[in-house]
Amino acid sequence: xxxxxxxxxxxxxxxxxxxxxxxxxxxxxxxxxxxxxxxxxxxxxxxxxxxxxxxxxxxxxxxxxxxxxxxxxxxxxxxx
Numbered sequence: 001x002x003x004x005x006x007x008x009x010x011x012x013x014x015x016x017x018x019x020x021x022x023x024x025x026x027x028x029x030x031x032x033x034x035x036x037x038x039x040x041x042x043x044x045x046x047x048x049x050x051x052x053x054x055x056x057x058x059x060x061x062x063x064x065x066x067x068x069x070x071x072x073x074x075x076x077x078x079x080x
Contacts, residue, residue: 026032039047 026035042050
């Protein structure tokens, strides 16, 4: 199957003032377990402070990152 394309001269360029939000994906199980242990050892206050710090660093250009974190955490919180 072939597709015919015609160039229009329109060029899309990224807006450098915007931040593209992409969830962080871990590569190895060892790294994942180390991060889980480090986060699990935080108090609720420390975890909240760290999340606030990350959101501040990302700035206003993120696309509802706070909503993403909250929904992602609610999906992954289970009783073990």
